[in-house]
Amino acid sequence: MTRYQKVLVTGADGFIGSHLTEELIRQGYEVRAFTMYNSNNSWGWLDECAEEVRGKFEVFAGDIRDPYGVKEAMKGCDAVLHLAALIAIPYSYHSPETYVDTNIKGTLNVLQAARELNVSKLVHTSTSEVYGTAQFVPITEEHPLQGQSPYSATKIGADQLALSFYRSFQLPVGIIRPFNTYGPRQSARAVIPTIITQIASGNTQIKLGKTSPTRDFNYVNDTVRGFIAMLESDNSIGQEINIGSNYEISIGDTAKLIGDIMNVAIEIISDETRNRPEKSEVERLWADNAKADRLLNWKPQFAGLSGFRQGLEQTINWFTAADHLSKYKADQYNK
Known part of the structure; x- marks a missing residue:
C-alpha cells in the first residue's frame, strides 16, 4: 500500500527523474510524469524506460515556467516530486535569466499550485552546489549557503521560496539536497x-x-531511494536533508x-x-548524511x-x- 495515491514528478524526462518515475511505479504508485513539451513528442529518457514500467505512467507535456500548465498537471495528484530545473553550470554563466525563469519562477509555480490544490506532500529538489566550497567537512545542513554560480544562486532562491511557503502557509514541503548523482542516462x-x-x-x-x-558521488539508485524516503516520511516536512555518501x-x-x-x-x-x-x-564537497539516517532511515547502499x-x-x-x-x-x- 503506497503512502499517496497519485504522484506528479516534474522533470520526469531527465536523468534522475526517469529513474525515479520507474521506481515509483515498481513500488505501486500511480505516476503522472511532467515532461518538457516539444514538437517531436519526445519524453526524454522515459522513451527508453524499462520494459516492465512501459505504458504504466501518464505523461503531461508542458513547461515548468507556465503556471497554468503546472496547475493543470497537478490536478488530481496528492503528492509532488519537483525535479524540473536547469542544472548545467557553464550554461548559467551566459544565460542566467533562463535559470531564474526555470529554477526560481518554475518552483514558485509548483509551490503556488500545490498550495491552491491542497497537495498533501511536496518534495523540492535542491543541490549540494548551494553550499559552495566546503567551509567545514563533512557538510551538514547548517553549512552556510554560497551562490558561486548563477545556477547555484537560483537553487538557493528556489530552496528559500519552498521554505517560505512552509513557514507562511504550512505547505507540507521538504527539501532534498542530493550530492553529485551519477549513473546510467546522465548527461x-x-x-x-x-x-x-x-x-x-x-x-x-x-x-x-x-x-x-x-x-561526494552518489549512485542514482541511492538518490532515488532518498526521494522516496522524503516522500513517505512526515519527518521531512519543513526540513532540508542531505542525500550523500559521506565519501x-x-x-x-x-x-x-x-x-x-x-x-x-x-x-x-x-x-x-x-x-x-x-x-x-x-x-x-563532502556530505554529512546523519540527518537523512536519523529522520528518514536512509543510508547509501553504494x-x-x-x-x-x-x-x-x-x-x-x-x-x-x-x-x-x-x-x-x-x-x-x-x-
Missing part, C-alpha cells in the same frame, strides 16, 4: 560520463578541467579509478575551456570506495553499450 556535461565516453571512444588522453576538486574523492582520482575499471591507462590533459572561473569553482567502484562498474556497463554510447558526442565538451 555528458557531468564529469563521470565525460570520462567514460572519452575512454569508450578509444581515447587515452582524457580532457578534463581542474582535477583537484573533490566530490570524498577528487576528480583526478575518479578518472584514474574509471580507467582502472575499464582497463585503460589514461593520461589526463588539462582543457582550459572546461575550467570554471576561479571564485566560481566549488573546490570541495557507500565508500567499494560502493563507488560498484556504482561505476554499473555506469560503465550502461555507457559502453553501443546503442547508448552512440547518443553521446565524446569529442565535444557538453556545457
Whole structure:
C-alpha cells in the first residue's frame, strides 16, 4: 500500500527523474510524469524506460515556467516530486535569466499550485552546489549557503521560496539536497560520463578541467531511494536533508579509478575551456548524511570506495553499450 495515491514528478524526462518515475511505479504508485513539451513528442529518457514500467505512467507535456500548465498537471495528484530545473553550470554563466525563469519562477509555480490544490506532500529538489566550497567537512545542513554560480544562486532562491511557503502557509514541503548523482542516462556535461565516453571512444588522453576538486558521488539508485524516503516520511516536512555518501574523492582520482575499471591507462590533459572561473569553482564537497539516517532511515547502499567502484562498474556497463554510447558526442565538451 503506497503512502499517496497519485504522484506528479516534474522533470520526469531527465536523468534522475526517469529513474525515479520507474521506481515509483515498481513500488505501486500511480505516476503522472511532467515532461518538457516539444514538437517531436519526445519524453526524454522515459522513451527508453524499462520494459516492465512501459505504458504504466501518464505523461503531461508542458513547461515548468507556465503556471497554468503546472496547475493543470497537478490536478488530481496528492503528492509532488519537483525535479524540473536547469542544472548545467557553464550554461548559467551566459544565460542566467533562463535559470531564474526555470529554477526560481518554475518552483514558485509548483509551490503556488500545490498550495491552491491542497497537495498533501511536496518534495523540492535542491543541490549540494548551494553550499559552495566546503567551509567545514563533512557538510551538514547548517553549512552556510554560497551562490558561486548563477545556477547555484537560483537553487538557493528556489530552496528559500519552498521554505517560505512552509513557514507562511504550512505547505507540507521538504527539501532534498542530493550530492553529485551519477549513473546510467546522465548527461555528458557531468564529469563521470565525460570520462567514460572519452575512454569508450578509444581515447587515452582524457580532457578534463581542474582535477583537484573533490566530490561526494552518489549512485542514482541511492538518490532515488532518498526521494522516496522524503516522500513517505512526515519527518521531512519543513526540513532540508542531505542525500550523500559521506565519501570524498577528487576528480583526478575518479578518472584514474574509471580507467582502472575499464582497463585503460589514461593520461589526463588539462582543457582550459572546461575550467570554471576561479571564485566560481566549488573546490570541495563532502556530505554529512546523519540527518537523512536519523529522520528518514536512509543510508547509501553504494557507500565508500567499494560502493563507488560498484556504482561505476554499473555506469560503465550502461555507457559502453553501443546503442547508448552512440547518443553521446565524446569529442565535444557538453556545457
